[in-house]
Amino acid sequence: MSVIVAAIMYLFIPALLVFLCQKFQILDKIGVVVLSFGLGILLSASLDFSSWIDPQSLTELQTNLSEIAIALALPMLVFSIDVKHSLKMAGDTMKSMAVALVSVMLISFLGALLFSGQLNNIWQIAGMSVGAYTGGGPNMAAIKTAIDADQAIFVTMTTYDILLSALYLIFVMTIAKPLFGLLLRPFQETHDTQDGGVHESSDHHDKFSHLADETANSYKVLADVKTMPQTLKVLLISACCVGGAKLIAGLFPASMSSAVIIIAITSLGLGASFIPYVRQLANSFQLGMYLILVFCFTMGTMTDTSIITNLNLDLFAYIGFILLGSLVLQAMICKLMNIDTDTFLITSSAAIMSVPFIPVIAGALKNREIIIPGFAAAILGYVIGNYLGIAVAYATRSMLGG
Template sequence: MIVQTAFALLFLVVPAGIIWLAHHQRWAGKLGVIVLCYGAGLLLGNTGLVPSTVLPLQQAVTDIAIVLGLPLLLFTLDIRQWSRIAGKAMLSMVLATTSVVALASGLFFVFRGHGVDSASHFAAMSVGVYTGGTPNLAAIKAGLEIPHSEYIVFHSLDTLVGASYLLFMLSLGVPLFRSLLNPPVAVLEPGAGDEHHFNDDDFTELLDRHKRPEIAKAIGLSALVVALSLGLSEWLARVFAVDNSSATVIVALTSFGILLSLIPGVRQMYLSYKLGMYLIYVFCFVVASMASLENLVRVDVAVAVFLFGTILGSLLLHALLCRLAGIDSDTFMVTSVAAVCSPPFVPMMARALGNPGAMLSGMTTGIIGYALGNYLGISLALFLQEF
């Protein structure tokens, strides 16, 4: 019992320490919290210090972190913004999503034809991570019960491929796509504070005792969503004999989270987003601690090819579709980064473009990606598994 308690505290404290480190040390901030959480988790899991008796605790922590964290991320979604975003930005996000789904589906059939049994998992995770980032990837892992080793290999390679993509977009991509696509449209400055809770990496507010009522309310609502989702899943399993209960739970969590975001009081709980991201960091750290580095070294080349093909192919297809649709270069780039890298990276892209007014559109379409990715990734995998 003492060992279990000690590791439970460790799983919660280490991600918090990494957040502090990334906020106070430039090198850590550049690496990113997610990368550091995965690295720390791999280090812990491969030192031999984690006994096998802790495995059930690790599984429980990862499950709890993702089911509580997902609604917390969605509570601050302002659906009213969907109609306010420029039509071109919405269209660009649709085209980005369509491109990823098309490439992932095409690569599934190619790889399945060569005997890669987990091709449907690759397709689902590709759609998830390239329409909203790590929260989607983690949710799809839980929804499809993807093995930890397979998930870690995929996300480890995605970190490398995604970093290369972002570096390209921030440097060579700006002049390249501005020369290929329509010139950027002048955008007004975003409203003060509209993007604050998405791009601010300071989590100290979670420790403010004056914020405890808001935090307690957010956790309580998230727990209610989890209870409703589990109840719905159980009911569907009994009445309609639905087999994949995990997928049902994740889709229900997403749906209930969006519905609650329609309530102004819920939508204004800005700390909900940060609390949700903290739980995602906990998930990253713990799930990495369950992976064997020996297995990661023996990476299947198929995973790398699938990832590279998906991100490169979807980027080119997205650019082509935006060219045909008359979407301007800046809108294309911020929505692409929002889809591939998630909202926190949008301000970085907006600064590289010299267009800070593009931040709100990019971050809002990225949050929409959080919602779309869960549906699309899980649905696509279940559909492709029929072949």
């Protein structure tokens, strides 16, 4: 199999899943996002791609395709959204994100105390975990450099993080909402009135009516020949945002490149959404969501399922403890603060999974209105993740005398 054939497969298998979801209602109920990610993991576990294509070439293709897909998708997803209207909902989101960050820090520190006798250099693990689960992979790598962490620990943590984060993502996209809905109140579409009360806003529905179709049928507009020129313009403007972001990232140290690029792409996309011409272009959200499907499928095929053998059970358990413990602690505090289920889940995902997965989670929750607040929360995690991780690392070392 050539690289070109493999690239075509990655780009068009999600289209096949969309088609099948349009034909079979039971698949559509599962959701094309979940199916794309799940099929990728299934293929990774059942097929040996290295027998068809050079492993190095395949890894480069997967990495490049996933990075390009998510980079182009991020601006598209916000082009058509009324940012001012969306940010009115950001109050609870920022509160919930603050709770998520504190929860990760506390559980990481508590876990370090519990696992200190089983894991060497637990203070390094705690610091890098906080970086990974308040910001993202770039933060974990930056903290590794900052605290001169052991390379072997970093590589192992990265491998386990991929599997556990995949399990977390599947959980959040499937049963998390009904499960935590038993504890937290549902999301409400409201706006302030002149008398200080709240009521459901018809204006709110109008502003998001183009996002209302949650089924696979929403992707049919991408095949509409009449709107094809506008779709191409969306792609071009998004590419300009990505190019601009790379130029901005060039002004910063290489260690900050990934985080700066994501922040800059999102910021440029938000800026473009204030331009009426860009906001009114057809199909921007749908094209962005299709690229998200490509991203999910590609990431699924990159999951190394062989890591379930020869596990470092203590390290695996510690990382799992952070994911589960921080989720439960955040939910309990959100209950006390009367924060709704969707806001809780989007901010937990913003901390654990970071910016690229916000539209994935929002789509799975069938609440795309929380994308902008979710982006803001995830960017906050990127910005302060390094500080939080380094602080926890040295606090843990001081406490344990390591």
